[in-house]
Amino acid sequence: MSSHYKKLAQRFLRLSHLEHATTFLSWDQQVMMPAGGNENRSKAIAELASIRHELLTDPKVFDELLLAEQEGLSEVQQLSLAEIKVQYQQANCMPAKLVKAQSLATSRCQHEWSSQRSDNDWQSFSVNLKEVVALSQEEAQIRQSVDAERYLTPYDAMLDLFSRGDSSPMIDDIFNRLKSDLPPLIQSITDSQPSKIEPKGPFDLEQQKQLSLTLMAGLGFDFNAGRLDVSSHPFSTGVRGDHRITTRYRESEFKESLLATAHETGHASYEAGLPADWDGLPVGQARSMSIHESQSLLFEKQIFLSDGFMSHFFPVIQQYLEPMRNVTLSDYRTQLLHVAPSLIRVEADEVTYPLHIIIRHEIERDLINGAIGVDDIPELWNQGMRNYLGLDTRGNYADGCMQDIHWPAGAFGYFPSYTLGALNSAQLFSKIRSQYPDWNERLAQGDIQFITQWLHEKIWQRASFESTSELMVNATGSPTGADSFLTLIRERYMGR
Amino acid sequence: MSSHYKKLAQRFLRLSHLEHATTFLSWDQQVMMPAGGNENRSKAIAELASIRHELLTDPKVFDELLLAEQEGLSEVQQLSLAEIKVQYQQANCMPAKLVKAQSLATSRCQHEWSSQRSDNDWQSFSVNLKEVVALSQEEAQIRQSVDAERYLTPYDAMLDLFSRGDSSPMIDDIFNRLKSDLPPLIQSITDSQPSKIEPKGPFDLEQQKQLSLTLMAGLGFDFNAGRLDVSSHPFSTGVRGDHRITTRYRESEFKESLLATAHETGHASYEAGLPADWDGLPVGQARSMSIHESQSLLFEKQIFLSDGFMSHFFPVIQQYLEPMRNVTLSDYRTQLLHVAPSLIRVEADEVTYPLHIIIRHEIERDLINGAIGVDDIPELWNQGMRNYLGLDTRGNYADGCMQDIHWPAGAFGYFPSYTLGALNSAQLFSKIRSQYPDWNERLAQGDIQFITQWLHEKIWQRASFESTSELMVNATGSPTGADSFLTLIRERYMGR
Numbered sequence: 001m002s003s004h005y006k007k008l009a010q011r012f013l014r015l016s017h018l019e020h021a022t023t024f025l026s027w028d029q030q031v032m033m034p035a036g037g038n039e040n041r042s043k044a045i046a047e048l049a050s051i052r053h054e055l056l057t058d059p060k061v062f063d064e065l066l067l068a069e070q071e072g073l074s075e076v077q078q079l080s081l082a083e084i085k086v087q088y089q090q091a092n093c094m095p096a097k098l099v100k101a102q103s104l105a106t107s108r109c110q111h112e113w114s115s116q117r118s119d120n121d122w123q124s125f126s127v128n129l130k131e132v133v134a135l136s137q138e139e140a141q142i143r144q145s146v147d148a149e150r151y152l153t154p155y156d157a158m159l160d161l162f163s164r165g166d167s168s169p170m171i172d173d174i175f176n177r178l179k180s181d182l183p184p185l186i187q188s189i190t191d192s193q194p195s196k197i198e199p200k201g202p203f204d205l206e207q208q209k210q211l212s213l214t215l216m217a218g219l220g221f222d223f224n225a226g227r228l229d230v231s232s233h234p235f236s237t238g239v240r241g242d243h244r245i246t247t248r249y250r251e252s253e254f255k256e257s258l259l260a261t262a263h264e265t266g267h268a269s270y271e272a273g274l275p276a277d278w279d280g281l282p283v284g285q286a287r288s289m290s291i292h293e294s295q296s297l298l299f300e301k302q303i304f305l306s307d308g309f310m311s312h313f314f315p316v317i318q319q320y321l322e323p324m325r326n327v328t329l330s331d332y333r334t335q336l337l338h339v340a341p342s343l344i345r346v347e348a349d350e351v352t353y354p355l356h357i358i359i360r361h362e363i364e365r366d367l368i369n370g371a372i373g374v375d376d377i378p379e380l381w382n383q384g385m386r387n388y389l390g391l392d393t394r395g396n397y398a399d400g401c402m403q404d405i406h407w408p409a410g411a412f413g414y415f416p417s418y419t420l421g422a423l424n425s426a427q428l429f430s431k432i433r434s435q436y437p438d439w440n441e442r443l444a445q446g447d448i449q450f451i452t453q454w455l456h457e458k459i460w461q462r463a464s465f466e467s468t469s470e471l472m473v474n475a476t477g478s479p480t481g482a483d484s485f486l487t488l489i490r491e492r493y494m495g496r
Numbered sequence: 497m498s499s500h501y502k503k504l505a506q507r508f509l510r511l512s513h514l515e516h517a518t519t520f521l522s523w524d525q526q527v528m529m530p531a532g533g534n535e536n537r538s539k540a541i542a543e544l545a546s547i548r549h550e551l552l553t554d555p556k557v558f559d560e561l562l563l564a565e566q567e568g569l570s571e572v573q574q575l576s577l578a579e580i581k582v583q584y585q586q587a588n589c590m591p592a593k594l595v596k597a598q599s600l601a602t603s604r605c606q607h608e609w610s611s612q613r614s615d616n617d618w619q620s621f622s623v624n625l626k627e628v629v630a631l632s633q634e635e636a637q638i639r640q641s642v643d644a645e646r647y648l649t650p651y652d653a654m655l656d657l658f659s660r661g662d663s664s665p666m667i668d669d670i671f672n673r674l675k676s677d678l679p680p681l682i683q684s685i686t687d688s689q690p691s692k693i694e695p696k697g698p699f700d701l702e703q704q705k706q707l708s709l710t711l712m713a714g715l716g717f718d719f720n721a722g723r724l725d726v727s728s729h730p731f732s733t734g735v736r737g738d739h740r741i742t743t744r745y746r747e748s749e750f751k752e753s754l755l756a757t758a759h760e761t762g763h764a765s766y767e768a769g770l771p772a773d774w775d776g777l778p779v780g781q782a783r784s785m786s787i788h789e790s791q792s793l794l795f796e797k798q799i800f801l802s803d804g805f806m807s808h809f810f811p812v813i814q815q816y817l818e819p820m821r822n823v824t825l826s827d828y829r830t831q832l833l834h835v836a837p838s839l840i841r842v843e844a845d846e847v848t849y850p851l852h853i854i855i856r857h858e859i860e861r862d863l864i865n866g867a868i869g870v871d872d873i874p875e876l877w878n879q880g881m882r883n884y885l886g887l888d889t890r891g892n893y894a895d896g897c898m899q900d901i902h903w904p905a906g907a908f909g910y911f912p913s914y915t916l917g918a919l920n921s922a923q924l925f926s927k928i929r930s931q932y933p934d935w936n937e938r939l940a941q942g943d944i945q946f947i948t949q950w951l952h953e954k955i956w957q958r959a960s961f962e963s964t965s966e967l968m969v970n971a972t973g974s975p976t977g978a979d980s981f982l983t984l985i986r987e988r989y990m991g992r
Binding site for chain 1: 510516517521529530531535536537539540542543544718719720721722723735736775
């Protein structure tokens with residue numbers, strides 16, 4: 001009855017095995033590999049990408065898709081088939097020539113970016129970026145043409161690669177609300193918050209590592225099915241049975257490593273909670289970046305930064321980090337919850353962070369849709385930073401429009417998922433709080449199971465069987481919005 | 497002119513990229529992976545093997561080989577083509593059904609072996625082993641039939657997979673010499689050697705690691721192009737630019753970790769010294785296991801255990817390992833050079849080691865050629881241990897014929913390369929000594945460059961452009977023999 005569907009499923013299982021190889025070769029490249037290994041590693045990863053592309057765009061897939069749609073599939077098989085079709089279309093619509101040109105242009109742009117950024121050399125960087133943008137515009141137009149009814153603009157087709165189902169009118173709506181509400185809120189918070197407290201280290205690196213491992217265990221991480229390591233930028237990756245996260249340590253402060261550990265543990269928990277029966281198939285994968293980021297931010301911001309969990313975990317910190325033994329819980333809280341407009345997105349607090357995203361979203365949207373050019377970026381960046389955060393970035397490209405690797409990598413449409421994730425995280429957590437009125441007492445006991453069980457049922461086990469918006473509506477009663485985020489922010493930063 | 501040859505070369509470069517993936521996924525599996533990752537990892541590695549097999553046995557390869565042979569190839573291209581042909585034939589002669597049956601049988605046999613060995617359960621183990629042997633016999637007959645003039649027996653065709661070019665008459669000849677010379681030599685050594693000195697630890701594990709790293713640096717290892725890690729069995733793997741070796745540490749003694757480090761550094765140095773221009777092609781690869789093992793043993797036995805190097809390195813050991821500060825160089829030497837017949841091959845000293853190999857070689861040769869059956873193994877093992885080493889293994893299967901993973905893995909024909917490697921190592925080193933009469937003084941200064949430069953020129957850079965026997969003749973004036981080994985052993989153990 002379903003032999004064509006089964007053939008497709010077989011092919012996607014093969015693809016998942018090749019993806020497994022890429023996943024761990026990339027992890028190794030970032031965590032273990034000596035510098036001398038880069039050339040051969042890049043060739044091996046490119047070879048795997050090329051074999052995966054061949055398997056995914058094999059003309060047989062098209063025929064099998066047509067025939068499978070005629071088979072009497074069960075409801076879940078139909079959902080699975082639909083996700084297979086999306087992956088096929090997303091891969092197949094792209095001409096090989098364009099993929100190759102993008103690969104070369106983004107490699108060059110990313111490689112040269114890191115020294116150009118150090119040299120604050122916008123002029124040279126913009127030459128490479130123009131090439132990347134031109135190719136991404138071409139990509140966006142092709143992707144839009146695949147489903148012109150669904151994608152209102154070329155940029156919407158790019159958004160869909162990361163925040164599947166979130167459209168630009170919906171994003172503009174939400175971001176406009178944040179643009180108007182956040183700046184005065186930031187002003188109120190910075191006017192009334194306690195003065196900043198600097199950590200007084202040094203904090204022993206090995207003790208920080210033990211502390212991170214203890215935090216992970218407390219958040220439910222299974223070390224028989226995963227690892228913690230160090231990399232220059234924290235990330236999370238892996239497959240069922242082997243979830244790997246990274247963090248980074250500095251002797252001068254420990255906050256960053258702990259927040260990253262909590263964050264990446266959230267990503268890993270989502271992956272570990274996906275339904276095992278659907279491993280390897282598109283419908284069994286995490287829904288979208290905006291849902292993924294909601295899970296990591298829920299662990300980082302809603303659990304780790306909650307009053308309850310702080311009071312539970314503070315004695316653990318004091319146990320591992322000797323210099324913290326003379327610090328009070330209240331000072332630790334002040335240290336963690338300081339709000340201040342700043343130039344660098346990845347160092348921003350959760351209140352100012354969305355404004356960093358909005359600046360990037362508005363620029364990349366207009367770039368991809370052809371309303372502006374690369375030469376316009378520095379001025380628009382400066383306007384955004386001035387209007388939203390009151391900062392001047394003129395001439396400072398390195399800490400301005402050259403700070404992120406996303407654009408050099410051609411990942412236009414990715415940025416909004418960070419803030420959509422933050423909003424989803426707050427919305428999901430508000431719902432959990434309403435169902436567990438004693439949530440803060442539970443967290444104060446170190447109990448997080450009531451949260452992970454809820455997420456397991458409402459999000460993790462549902463994988464890609466529902467759209468992003470269906471997931472949010474079924475879990476919280478409404479699609480992604482800004483209300484819960486603004487409420488929780490006000491409570492956390494104005495309520496003290 | 498050489499377009500077919502170039503197509504073949506392209507294909508083998510693709511294969512080498514996939515092999516790169518397998519190499520590092522396997523390294524990770526043994527060094528980094530949590531237990532939960534095994535199922536998905538095994539599937540990914542099997543998928544890569546299947547894709548490599550498809551690429552290697554594609555019918556186009558046969559046509560391209562025929563056509564390439566007609567092209568006006570340069571001499572080195574002809575050598576390269578010949579090695580491509582061998583790899584093609586070795587892969588292509590095996591029916592897919594047999595390969596799959598072997599994969600299942602060896603997986604089961606290896607998996608169950610480890611608990612069966614703990615339980616000393618020969619009965620259950622032998623059931624699985626019979627299946628593996630039957631399939632290996634089939635394999636050996638097929639491989640023999642590919643070149644019946646070259647392979648005198650089925651076992652010869654298996655030998656050729658590991659000790660390329662070394663035949664069983666040549667091996668029998670050498671092994672007969674060792675069988676008659678070694679037992680009386682062992683008797684003389686054990687009669688006259690100083691009493692065994694036990695190490696007095698504990699030896700700090702982190703200090704042992706630093707000591708291993710220092711040893712590697714002293715042996716010329718480049719840490720920008722490699723790593724040292726820990727695994728349950730030491731091994732060496734990697735590709736150009738990324739050579740990875742492992743060792744293992746115990747608090748109670750440090751000799752094993754250092755010897756393993758020296759050994760694996762030898763393997764890695766050979767790989768790093770192969771000609772870069774031929775990366776990815778069969779002719780650019782290491783010649784054979786009997787040459788590979790000669791390089792590791794040259795580093796371990798000829799360099800590390802030499803009087804000169806010991807006197808150089810002993811103060812370094814004392815610097816890192818506090819308990820060694822009260823030990824004399826002479827006692828350290830006695831500790832390292834103790835000879836005693838023992839049950840376990842991997843723990844054997846270099847004098848008794850060849851006899852362990854000869855027992856295995858005689859059994860596996862007769863097994864594969866059908867002269868004996870699996871049920872005969874325990875009795876033959878016991879006879880061998882009694883005759884060659886004076887030990888009784890009756891009823892002790894775990895420390896007898898069940899101690900190695902080679903047979904459960906179906907690697908019949910592998911064992912001789914260990915001893916051929918030991919002989920080659922001694923023969924190469926004798927030649928080096930004759931060319932550098934001040935070799936021991938140089939080693940006492942920590943200078944090993946005169947050795948590595950010689951090996952680089954005579955062995956490493958020649959990759960697979962010469963046969964094993966050509967390499968030995970061109971480097972030392974004669975093919976593999978036992979003379980140098982016996983001479984050096986007598987000098988080291990009787991000369992004191």
